[in-house]
Amino acid sequence: MRILGIETSCDETSAAVVEETGDAAKPWAIRSNEIASQVPIHREWGGVVPELASRQHIRDICGVVERALDQAETRWSDLGAIAVTQGPGLVGSLLVGVSFAKAAAVAAKLPLVAVHHLAGHIESLVLQNGEMPLPAVVLVVSGGHTSLYLVDRPGRYELLSRTRDDAAGEAYDKVAKLLGLGYPGGPIIDKLARQGNDRAVALPTTRLTHADRNAPELKGDLDFSFSGLKTAVSRYVRDRERDRVAQGSSPALADVEVADIAASFQRIVVTVLIERLFDAARRYGAKSVGIAGGVSANSRLRAELQARGEAREMPTFLPSLKLSTDNAAMIAAAGLRKFRAGMTSPLDINADAALAL
Ligand code: KG4
Ligand code: ZN
Numbered sequence: 001m002r003i004l005g006i007e008t009s010c011d012e013t014s015a016a017v018v019e020e021t022g023d024a025a026k027p028w029a030i031r032s033n034e035i036a037s038q039v040p041i042h043r044e045w046g047g048v049v050p051e052l053a054s055r056q057h058i059r060d061i062c063g064v065v066e067r068a069l070d071q072a073e074t075r076w077s078d079l080g081a082i083a084v085t086q087g088p089g090l091v092g093s094l095l096v097g098v099s100f101a102k103a104a105a106v107a108a109k110l111p112l113v114a115v116h117h118l119a120g121h122i123e124s125l126v127l128q129n130g131e132m133p134l135p136a137v138v139l140v141v142s143g144g145h146t147s148l149y150l151v152d153r154p155g156r157y158e159l160l161s162r163t164r165d166d167a168a169g170e171a172y173d174k175v176a177k178l179l180g181l182g183y184p185g186g187p188i189i190d191k192l193a194r195q196g197n198d199r200a201v202a203l204p205t206t207r208l209t210h211a212d213r214n215a216p217e218l219k220g221d222l223d224f225s226f227s228g229l230k231t232a233v234s235r236y237v238r239d240r241e242r243d244r245v246a247q248g249s250s251p252a253l254a255d256v257e258v259a260d261i262a263a264s265f266q267r268i269v270v271t272v273l274i275e276r277l278f279d280a281a282r283r284y285g286a287k288s289v290g291i292a293g294g295v296s297a298n299s300r301l302r303a304e305l306q307a308r309g310e311a312r313e314m315p316t317f318l319p320s321l322k323l324s325t326d327n328a329a330m331i332a333a334a335g336l337r338k339f340r341a342g343m344t345s346p347l348d349i350n351a352d353a354a355l356a357l
Helices: 039-043 050-071 091-108 117-129 168-178 185-193 227-246 255-283 299-312 328-340
Strands: 002-007 012-020 028-037 079-087 112-116 136-141 146-151 158-162 288-292
Touching: 002 050, 002 091, 002 328, 012 050, 012 328, 028 050, 028 117, 028 328, 039 050, 050 091, 079 091, 079 117, 079 328, 091 112, 112 117, 112 328, 117 136, 117 146, 117 288, 117 328, 136 255, 146 255, 158 255, 168 185, 168 227, 168 255, 185 255, 185 299, 227 255, 255 288, 255 299, 288 299
Parallel strands: 002 079, 079 112, 136 288
Antiparallel strands: 002 012, 012 028, 136 146, 146 158
């Protein structure tokens, strides 16, 4: 069976066709995965502008779906279902995909499967590599989320911890902005950090030991926090600019210094993410670990995951670079998982900006 996936939760309009392989170990294959990125539109504003995003999704959605079907040499009548991201995300953006998917499901007489965006990121690991040994602990780390999930059975995702404030990708984007580096910040800092000394600047790590009053069911000691780190970088940059002015120089920091800050910031972020992931793996007796979401494209995070996995003899899973950032193939994969578990959605579903997994 083939499924059409649609993803419009943030600033990429994406459609994909994924098909079942019949191989239980590697259940799905990508036939197409079309992505229209809005990054050039939002770059000018230093971040995603929701109203511009939803309008651009409306312009792009029909063409993107047509291209995905053409690429996959698939007609509407070859499909068995349509999967769409229901949430979380920007509500105006989500609505475009959800409305399109509902209309297409009616017109083509196909079942609709509503998918949680983070289930999509988690299933990107299986789409790329085949089924993970379970139980698995998966870190989903993107511009909007930094969360640890326990997957004890296929398709069941239990939240173990999350960030109390900024997501890791958001911290990358904010730090890049205050260093004057452009948007999105993650890939720029990743590249720049390779030229810097990652011990040049002393920056704090935050270790939370107390439960979160807003989530008393979670113990809280596996939670993340990145806003203190971002503030520390901001303070450091301000102090250094003041020093330079006092010495009669221009305030703008030298390139080597910016690279040192990027490297030092990245070392802290990656260390925290890897430590918490492996702490959780130990605590829950995981047989494998994975990292998914936009920040899983980070070169240092990928290298350290692999190194730590080898040292601990723990199988590690990552998506390809294309599957790490938002895309519809992962939504199609998560949709197939739900469809095979008998879970389809009524046609009166609504987009849900704060959908729980
Ligand atoms: O998953 P994604 O495409 O969208 C969300 O659901 O948020 O993730 C986008 C985030 C951005 O914050 C971006 O800066 C970050 O992923 N990102 C990276 C890298 N590539 C993208 N962060 C660190 N290193 C990278 N190479
Ligand atoms: Zn995402």
